[in-house]
Amino acid sequence: MKFLLQRIAFYLFTAWAALTINFFIPRLIPGDPVTSLINKFQGQLSTDAINSLYVLFGLDKNASLWSQYVDYWGQVFRGDLGLSFTFFPTPVSEILSQSLPWTIALVGITTFASFMIGTSLGVLAGWRRGSWLDGLLPVTTFLSSIPYFWLGLLAITLLAGPGSFFPSSGGYEPGLVPSWNGAFFGSAIQHSLLPAITILISSVSGWILSMRNMMVTVASEDYITVAHAKGLPVRRVMVSYAARNALLPNVSGFALSLGFIVGGTLLVEIVFSYPGIGYNLFQAVGAKDYPLMQGVFLVITLSVLVANLLADIAYLLLDPRTRKEG
Amino acid sequence: MREPVLEIKNFHVDYGLGADAVQAVRDVTLTLHRGEVLGLAGESGSGKSTLAYGVTRLLPPPGVISGGSVVYHSPGGSYDVMTLTDAELRKFRWAETSIVFQGAMNSLNPVHKISTQMLDVIKAHEPDLSPQARTARAAEMLKLVGISADRMDAYPHQLSGGMRQRVMIGMALVLQPQIVIMDEPTTALDVVMQRQILAQLVELRERLGFSVLFITHDLSLLVEFSDRIAIMYGGRIVEEARSSDLYKDSLHPYSEGLLKSFPALRGPRRELSGIPGSPPDLRGMPTGCSFHPRCPHAFDRCSTDIPLLATPSSRNDPTRSVACWLPGRTPVA
Numbered sequence: 001m002k003f004l005l006q007r008i009a010f011y012l013f014t015a016w017a018a019l020t021i022n023f024f025i026p027r028l029i030p031g032d033p034v035t036s037l038i039n040k041f042q043g044q045l046s047t048d049a050i051n052s053l054y055v056l057f058g059l060d061k062n063a064s065l066w067s068q069y070v071d072y073w074g075q076v077f078r079g080d081l082g083l084s085f086t087f088f089p090t091p092v093s094e095i096l097s098q099s100l101p102w103t104i105a106l107v108g109i110t111t112f113a114s115f116m117i118g119t120s121l122g123v124l125a126g127w128r129r130g131s132w133l134d135g136l137l138p139v140t141t142f143l144s145s146i147p148y149f150w151l152g153l154l155a156i157t158l159l160a161g162p163g164s165f166f167p168s169s170g171g172y173e174p175g176l177v178p179s180w181n182g183a184f185f186g187s188a189i190q191h192s193l194l195p196a197i198t199i200l201i202s203s204v205s206g207w208i209l210s211m212r213n214m215m216v217t218v219a220s221e222d223y224i225t226v227a228h229a230k231g232l233p234v235r236r237v238m239v240s241y242a243a244r245n246a247l248l249p250n251v252s253g254f255a256l257s258l259g260f261i262v263g264g265t266l267l268v269e270i271v272f273s274y275p276g277i278g279y280n281l282f283q284a285v286g287a288k289d290y291p292l293m294q295g296v297f298l299v300i301t302l303s304v305l306v307a308n309l310l311a312d313i314a315y316l317l318l319d320p321r322t323r324k325e326g
Numbered sequence: 327m328r329e330p331v332l333e334i335k336n337f338h339v340d341y342g343l344g345a346d347a348v349q350a351v352r353d354v355t356l357t358l359h360r361g362e363v364l365g366l367a368g369e370s371g372s373g374k375s376t377l378a379y380g381v382t383r384l385l386p387p388p389g390v391i392s393g394g395s396v397v398y399h400s401p402g403g404s405y406d407v408m409t410l411t412d413a414e415l416r417k418f419r420w421a422e423t424s425i426v427f428q429g430a431m432n433s434l435n436p437v438h439k440i441s442t443q444m445l446d447v448i449k450a451h452e453p454d455l456s457p458q459a460r461t462a463r464a465a466e467m468l469k470l471v472g473i474s475a476d477r478m479d480a481y482p483h484q485l486s487g488g489m490r491q492r493v494m495i496g497m498a499l500v501l502q503p504q505i506v507i508m509d510e511p512t513t514a515l516d517v518v519m520q521r522q523i524l525a526q527l528v529e530l531r532e533r534l535g536f537s538v539l540f541i542t543h544d545l546s547l548l549v550e551f552s553d554r555i556a557i558m559y560g561g562r563i564v565e566e567a568r569s570s571d572l573y574k575d576s577l578h579p580y581s582e583g584l585l586k587s588f589p590a591l592r593g594p595r596r597e598l599s600g601i602p603g604s605p606p607d608l609r610g611m612p613t614g615c616s617f618h619p620r621c622p623h624a625f626d627r628c629s630t631d632i633p634l635l636a637t638p639s640s641r642n643d644p645t646r647s648v649a650c651w652l653p654g655r656t657p658v659a
Contacts, residue, residue: 244435
């Protein structure tokens with residue numbers, strides 16, 4: 001328990017540091033959002049409007065850095081991340097709350113599926129070393145070595161297109177209104193299939209490979225021989241003795257990859273024009289939309305931290321040796 | 327003579343296949359009797375552990391059993407362990423023959439509690455037993471080896487090396503097998519713990535009546551604690567005798583060398599000499615008697631003919647056997 005509290009304190013500190021950096025970065029890079037907004041409106045803004053924009057973005061030159069910093073924290077806690085330029089004047093928090101579910105649903109589910117499939121195949125491949133499953137490894141490794149955007153483009157070129165079952169872009173049929181009904185869900189699933197499959201193909205081999213290698217290592221441990229000597233059913237030896245121990249590094253890898261669900265989907269969402277958070281980031285970068293970028297970075301940072309905390313908790317639960325007690 | 331419980335006959339184990347195979351165990355014939363402690367001693371690489379893994383069919387690849395039979399005699403009947411199907415083999419393991427392995431530290435699964443690991447073996451072999459009865463059995467066995475019941479919920483890393491090895495011994499006895507194979511069970515422990523555990527084992531054997539095949543490179547330990555000793559060299563058994571006979575009157579020059587390499591605690595002082603040279607390379611075994619390059623008494627015949635294990639002509643004692651060409655040690659013609 002003490003260990004957990006220590007970890008939580010550590011993550012709170014890291015979160016503070018990350019948010020502080022997030023505050024300073026836009027202030028350190030040359031140019032500022034208001035200038036780019038002025039450019040966007042091509043000089044049709046009065047001086048008053050410009051000044052009020054500076055205040056609005058928290059870039060008030062008259063306020064000290066410290067009071068800006070305090071204001072920034074107040075805004076973060078209120079969930080107020082400023083106004084986006086690209087979608088002016090929509091608040092960033094609203095844009096993020098719209099796109100986050102798409103990313104989490106698509107990449108969250110595929111990451112989980114990829115982990116489950118990869119780990120199970122890895123267990124089998126490691127357990128029956130030298131069987132046909134080992135032949136699968138070079139294939140999956142080859143697939144995972146293809147750059148993701150290229151795999152995505154290839155999938156679109158070959159599978160999507162007019163008359164095809166797979167739509168080539170978007171998160172749902174343009175005519176539909178997002179709501180909890182069957183037609184919308186069907187369309188959303190149909191649109192997510194191609195991105196999901198390509199993510200799965202490119203990420204599953206990592207899980208297979210690491211799980212297989214851990215299985216091979218663990219299978220030569222003495223306690224596996226003991227388990228065989230005890231006359232336990234083969235299934236039990238494989239699952240409860242070998243896989244249970246081999247799983248540990250993969251679980252922490254999985255928890256870490258949860259953190260990249262939000263951040264690591266840039267390419268997927270760009271290639272498939274998927275309405276997720278990565279696509280937001282892409283648009284924000286293109287439009288020099290600082291508040292939106294800041295908001296996306298904030299979400300990515302926090303999700304990585306939460307994932308790390310989950311990894312620590314998972315480890316505590318799975319490996320008694322990490323529990324410092326008694 | 328007591329009745330046999332395990333008869334190993336003409337047992338061969340190879341590592342690898344075909345012409346490149348290394349013969350780790352050659353033509354071993356050994357009998358374990360009911361209730362006795364049979365010591366198996368030899369240098370590293372002499373094939374003693376391979377023999378233990380072989381008779382329980384636990385050899386990891388590329389180990390292959392290339393010949394021989396292992397007949398197990400139970401009160402219910404006799405059968406050859408080598409011909410058992412996988413399911414029969416699983417039943418045979420631990421219930422009839424349990425093993426305590428070399429690495430006391432790594433024999434327990436680090437992520438499961440002691441109780442889980444004790445109970446799963448009972449559950450696998452006696453599925454009809456109620457959970458309470460299983461727990462009671464496990465607790466009773468741990469108590470026998472001196473582990474209190476409240477340690478049952480401990481994880482292996484919370485126990486000392488000696489405790490872990492005692493847990494392993496308790497686990498080995500939990501199904502009350504006929505045979506317990508011990509593969510250097512005390513190597514990783516200090517001498518005080520060694521003695522404690524062995525004393526406990528002797529006591530348990532008297533109470534439960536199992537037989538022990540005790541494998542070690544520590545001959546001094548065996549002399550004191552086993553009933554009979556078999557000495558292995560280069561994959562073969564070179565001498566077999568009662569412990570006291572072997573200690574007082576060893577016949578094979580190799581046994582003699584082993585006995586001369588440790589000091590006696592009591593009795594007259596004697597010169598410690600050790601054995602010159604190093605263990606043979608299993609890939610290129612010397613012709614004839616494999617010990618002849620290191621043997622101080624070797625003569626012409628030793629390098630050409632392989633001596634066979636038999637009762638020596640000079641000692642008219644059926645409990646003794648030796649494989650040596652020296653005068654008086656060859657079989658009665």
